[in-house]
Amino acid sequence: MSEILVVGSLAYDSIETPRGKVERALGGSANYFSLAASLFAPVRVVGVVGQDYAPGDYEILRSRNVDTTGLTTVPGQTFHWSGAYKEDMNEAITKATELNVFEKFDPVLPAHYQDSKFVFLANIAPELQTKVLQQVKAPLFVGMDTMNFWISSQLPSLKKVLAKVDIVLINEGEAKQLTGTRNAIAAARLVLEMGPKAVVIKRGEYGFVMCTREQGYFILPAFPIPEVVDPTGAGDTFAGGFFGSLASLNRAPTVADLQQACVQGSILASFTIQDFGVKALAATTRAQLQHRVDHYKKVVATHTLLQ
C-alpha cells in the first residue's frame, strides 16, 4: 500500500442549498480528499490554516491517521468560501472566495513526504501545485483538479501543471470552460491534448466521463440519491476515493485500475452529498461504501449488458 500526498485547501465554508444553510462548516479540498482517501490508504496532507482553525478540526484528520506534519498554522484567517446552490445542484454559485492565509502560502514538504508515490494536487493556485510537485522525488502517479477561478485568472500557470500530471479530475462546467467547448465528450479529448494521459470529468448527479489515451471513454452514472442536501466536496471526495483505490493497489495504475477507482470515488461521493460539509463523509465506513458498490452493480445491470 502506497502513501498518498495531497495538497489543497483546509477551509471554512458558508453554504446555502435548497435544503438549508450552514455557516463556517469545516471544508476545503484537502479535508474532503483526505477523509475519502484515508478509507483506503495512508494520507499525507500539505496545507495552511489560520489561527481561527479549531483544534477539533485537526482531530478529524488525525483520527483517520492522516499525517498532518505538513499542515502549518500561520497568523491570519483560514481560507473561507461562501457559495450557494439553486435548483441546479450540479453547479455552485460562488458568493465569496477569501484566500486569507493561502495568499502567502509557500508549501515546504516535510522530508518524509518527498518519497510519496501517489500525489494529488487539489484545487489551489497552479503555482502552489507546481511548487509541491517539484518537491516530490519520484512520483508514480500524479493527479490534479482546478476550478473556474484559476482557469480565468491563471491559465498559463495552469497549463504548465496540466502538462506534468498523469490525470486531471475536473467538473463538467470547468472542463467546458477550459477547452472552450459545450460538449463534455469533446472536452475530454481536448483536455488530453493538454498533456495528461487521462481525464475524469465529474458530472454531479449524472456521474462521470473518464477518457484515457489508451482506451478512450469510460462513462457511468452516479449512485442514485433521491435527495441531495449539499453537493459541496463531492468532487474532492471523488478524487480522494479514486486515489485511495489506486494507492491501495500499490502499482502503476492500469486502465482497469482507473475504472475501478472511478467507481469507488463516484460512489463514495454519494455519501458526502447527503449532509452539509464533511459530516456524512466523516461517518462513512468501508463496509457502507462496499454495500453501495454492490447495489450499484445492479443499478447499472452489468449482467443484462453482457448478453
Next chain:
Amino acid sequence: MSEILVVGSLAYDSIETPRGKVERALGGSANYFSLAASLFAPVRVVGVVGQDYAPGDYEILRSRNVDTTGLTTVPGQTFHWSGAYKEDMNEAITKATELNVFEKFDPVLPAHYQDSKFVFLANIAPELQTKVLQQVKAPLFVGMDTMNFWISSQLPSLKKVLAKVDIVLINEGEAKQLTGTRNAIAAARLVLEMGPKAVVIKRGEYGFVMCTREQGYFILPAFPIPEVVDPTGAGDTFAGGFFGSLASLNRAPTVADLQQACVQGSILASFTIQDFGVKALAATTRAQLQHRVDHYKKVVATHTLLQ
C-alpha cells in the same frame, strides 16, 4: 414478432441549434418513433396531416414497411413546431406550437390495428391518447410520453392516461415538472405512484434512469457523441427503439427485456442527434446500431464492474 401501434404527431419542425437551423424539416413524434421501431418490428401508425404534407414524406415511412392505413389527410395545415436549443442542448425552448389539424383530430383505428399488442401513445393531447387506447382490444404492453404543454394545461386528463399504461417515457425536465421535485431519482418513484409499473426518464446527453416497481433503478449514460447537431426527436427515437426491441421479443416484457430495450433505444437516439430532423435516423441500419451497442459495452466497461 408483434406489431407496434403508435399514435403521435407528424409534423414540420423549424429548429435552431448552435450548429445551424432548418425550416419545416420533417419531424413529429410518430415519424421519429416509427422510423426507429421499424428497424426491429412492424409498425402501424395513427395520425393526421394537412394538405401541405409532401407526398415524399409519406414515402419515408412506407419505405420502412410502416403501415400508414391509420394516417388521415384533412383540410388545413400539418402540425408545426418551432424551437431552439441554446448552450444546454438537453432542453428545447419552444417558440411556437401550432397544432393545426391536430386540434380537431378524432383518431379512429382501422379494424386490423385493433389487435395490436404493443401500443405507444406518443406526445399528443392526453384525450387523444385515451381515445386510441380505448380502441385497442387486448394490449399486452402500453407506453406513453408527454410534455410540459400537457402537464401545465391538461393535468387531470393526463393523470387518467398515466393510470392506464405500463410504462412512461418522459424527459427529465418534464418528469420533475410532473412530480414537483428537483431530483430525477425522486421523480422516478413519484411517477410510479401515479400508476405505471415502470418509468424511463430521458436525460439527453446524460443517458437515462429507468425505475421499475419490480427491481428499482436501472441507470446508464448516453453513447458518447462529441458533437450534437440537433437533439430534436431523440426522445421519440429512444421510445421507438425501446418498443421495437420489446416487440421483437414477442412476449410480456421482463425487467431484463426493458433494460435491453433501454440500451437499444438510447443508442439509436445517438444517431438521430447527429443531423437535423429525421435525416440521420432514416439512414441508420441495424448493423450500424449493433456496432455502437458493441462499442457501448466497452464504454460502460461491464467487465471491470463484474470483478
